[in-house]
Amino acid sequence: METITWQDVSFEKTPELVEVAELVEAFHKWLSEHDHLERGQLITEANAALSETEKRDDVVDVEAILTVEFEEFLPLDRRYLATLANGLELVCVAEENASVRRTWIEPGPITDYVSFSRTESTARTAPPSRPDATGAYLANETVHEDPEAGEVNVIPTETPDEQIKKVADEIERLRDRENWEYEDFAVVLKQSGSAVIETLRAFQQTGVPTESSTVTGFGDDPAIRELLQVVRYLAADDDDIRIELLEASVLDESILASIEQMEGLSSPLRRWATESNMKVRIAEETSPLNVRAQFGNVRRAFAMAEFVEDTSFIETTWKSFASMLERAHEYAPQQNQTSSTELDGGVRVDHLQAIKNGTFRAVFLLDIVDEEYPGSPSLTRLFSQERLSEMPDYPGVTQVEAEDVTNTFPTSSTASSRSFRRYHAEHARRRLAIGATAAGDRLYFCLYNHKDTALEERAQPSRFLTDAYRQLPWVKEATEPEIRSERRAEEYLLSRIDNALADVRRSHSQDVTVSLDEVETELSEIQHLLSESGTRGEQLRDALQARIEFAAGGIRRD
Incomplete structure (x- = not known):
């Protein structure tokens, strides 16, 4: 219903969509009777008001209009722009092979839908850094010479939880070694919603501050x-x-x-x-x-x-x-999606589309597994894929021909024979390219080997990453980072206590020799460190004491 309103589309072919549209119309009629308007109607109403006014010059008091990111303009956006720019000079700037929002709704380049009196193309230049060259390969399958500037690393882990911990460690390592700020980093996922929410919470547990266009709701x-x-x-x-x-x-x-x-x-x-x-x-x-x-x-x-x-x-x-x-x-929802513009200095955690045209010194692309990239098309939960692909008037790309795929994407990286799946696979690859080009100095592809399921199903690396690893010599596996984040430090600290106690217990049952002097020295160093750490150190001291008492049987779990 929200999509129908924002795009101002009508339905006459698919019975299910006709029924939904009738509900939307009844709702808007009820709102109008009570002097209210849904936010999604604003562009439609503004377009109608601008078309009907006799005092247009008083409303549009400009001589020219400059439109940027034109490759993402939807049909309703273009209709409003045409009405607004009537009789004025209009300049539109669009990036080739970069549309992700519009190509979710309609296939092909935007030049298939509009015409201008004059068009210009800027000369293509070599990418200035390895992250840019990686983004160009993902978007166009163009292999450039090694720019030698910047780094592109792969961070493999066993589980999604360990993925977050390693990213947090690398962030703290770069802050310590390079003196970067938290706002220099972005952690990016394919989807918005619950995926971003869970990642925000995971980073908060590591002690890394975050910011997002996803805010507490x-x-x-x-x-x-x-x-x-x-x-x-x-x-x-x-x-x-x-x-x-x-x-x-x-x-x-x-x-x-x-x-x-x-x-x-x-x-x-x-x-x-x-x-x-x-x-x-x-x-x-x-x-x-x-x-x-x-x-x-x-x-x-x-x-x-x-x-x-x-x-x-x-x-x-x-x-x-x-x-x-x-x-x-x-x-x-516990977190609401917003278009936040004033952020406060934490690591940016968001979905790919939210960081388009942004720049960060380091970008971590999470979950680079085949289940996510390309994954399966996910246009709606209301209808099955089979039914969806038969709807000619659904407000999204559903009925796809082979030429739609080739006209929209210069890449061809999926083995699927179905045009519908091929289209959305290439769309996922383009979104990955958008994330890669947002990285200035460092780009990280992060993945895991096993899913968080009871059966510990194995996850395959994304076919796009595997392909880039073969074609681009600068894509390398990251070295094991040192422990830098607060969470990893706490885990290591607690594990040292557990290991020391286990060694002492083992000395009785397995006839092995344990140096109590070494254990005492290590515990003394931990004690000194905690004494210098203020309130946080006191909290950890209590946790360590509880750990020891639990191991000794002094306390038990309820």
């Missing part, structure tokens, strides 16, 4: 949970329910009593945030990289309260607002 925000408790309390009619809410939370009853006497919804909610010292608590209890996101979520809750106050078809009561906030909290 309603589903996992303690500030929103607190506001939800306040709203539930004010909406409750039963005193017993209120008592239960107070007992299950840290709400201040005196503040609740004072704001309950106020009129409206947004003002009492803001009063709670002020008098309960919420802003200070968020700043003190949350890492700097997440504070801005939480403040943004609180502002969104205030805006929702104002919406209920100002909208005539929703009753302005705490009960109706509680219903809205609960639904937003329940159905929101």
